[in-house]
Amino acid sequence: MNKKLTVAVIVLLAMLNNFQAPAQSQTLAQDSAQPQAQEINMLFMGNSFTFRHDLPELVKQVFEEGQRGLTMHVEKVVYGGQDLFRHHDLYRSDTMVRLNSITVAEVEQRIDHISSLIEMETAPDFFTAYWKKAGLKPMKWAKLKGILTNARKKQRALIKRIEAHKRVKWDYLVLQSWRDVGSNVDAGYAEYAQKWARIAEQEGIKVILYITAPHAQNAAPVTAPLNPEKTEMEMKTIHQLVDRINPYAVVPVAIGIKKVQQNGTDLRFRYVNDMHPNQTSAFLASNMFYAAFFKKSTEGFMYNTVVETNPKGKGKGKDPDGDDAQVVFDDDTKILLQKAAHDAVVEFYSGSDK
Numbered sequence: 001m002n003k004k005l006t007v008a009v010i011v012l013l014a015m016l017n018n019f020q021a022p023a024q025s026q027t028l029a030q031d032s033a034q035p036q037a038q039e040i041n042m043l044f045m046g047n048s049f050t051f052r053h054d055l056p057e058l059v060k061q062v063f064e065e066g067q068r069g070l071t072m073h074v075e076k077v078v079y080g081g082q083d084l085f086r087h088h089d090l091y092r093s094d095t096m097v098r099l100n101s102i103t104v105a106e107v108e109q110r111i112d113h114i115s116s117l118i119e120m121e122t123a124p125d126f127f128t129a130y131w132k133k134a135g136l137k138p139m140k141w142a143k144l145k146g147i148l149t150n151a152r153k154k155q156r157a158l159i160k161r162i163e164a165h166k167r168v169k170w171d172y173l174v175l176q177s178w179r180d181v182g183s184n185v186d187a188g189y190a191e192y193a194q195k196w197a198r199i200a201e202q203e204g205i206k207v208i209l210y211i212t213a214p215h216a217q218n219a220a221p222v223t224a225p226l227n228p229e230k231t232e233m234e235m236k237t238i239h240q241l242v243d244r245i246n247p248y249a250v251v252p253v254a255i256g257i258k259k260v261q262q263n264g265t266d267l268r269f270r271y272v273n274d275m276h277p278n279q280t281s282a283f284l285a286s287n288m289f290y291a292a293f294f295k296k297s298t299e300g301f302m303y304n305t306v307v308e309t310n311p312k313g314k315g316k317g318k319d320p321d322g323d324d325a326q327v328v329f330d331d332d333t334k335i336l337l338q339k340a341a342h343d344a345v346v347e348f349y350s351g352s353d354k
Contacts, residue, residue: 046176213254
């Protein structure tokens, strides 16, 4: 090939490359702008503050609305009135967390452990020591026998699940607090969140801290936040915990409630006849999960409905106060709660509660 022809070919190839490059860049930009289909497996560990209103399903709903192409699989391991300590040392919920890797023999060992506890007439020393260290009032040992029996039943069901090859590799583990966040990061919720975080890390699971707020929930209109000093104390401890375990997200419900209460509000965050979070509280919490996880606001989302799952004797279709179990939030209330949810997460991560 002569020199002139070679130069011409090189110039032509360069022109073609320059012509195709913008089109290729445009295609990549379009692809990156459209989220690819993905799946998230999330396990919730807690008590009725997770079970009521089926909070995991509410989180799934808001996540899937906000993230096109996302499919969430959510499950929960809950025992009424219980905490991370009892999940860990009594009910051996690690079997559920390790569902992807645990063996049947290991589950059987957990069953033997639970059976030995059921046979005890008095509380074991570790049980008494935990409450003393945390500065909390212990639940009477005799009242735990029924829950221990239920836990053993769940473990046996888990064996059948494993044998049926229905394992799950969890991506995220939600750790719910329950009146057990004190000023000591090495006691109560904070101590056991660290233990669960180590188990999760071994399984390749990221941790989410769900910090409930029974002390901040109002059953009547307020003119100022309830128990702000307790909220501040708890958040200081949670910040210390974050420094230790680096969770994927934190859902500080008390700050979200404070955002709504700070200028006075007629909105209520618990029932009059029941100390549990009401539909408003559940809506706030589920929006906070999204804000904490994606670091984005839910303002503009269509999601606007929460249904109470336990009527507490008030009849079908009713909540514990005898009102309709289903609450559909009007636009103004929805936006107020969505904004409070995002602002609360921003406040927590800004460190202003340290």
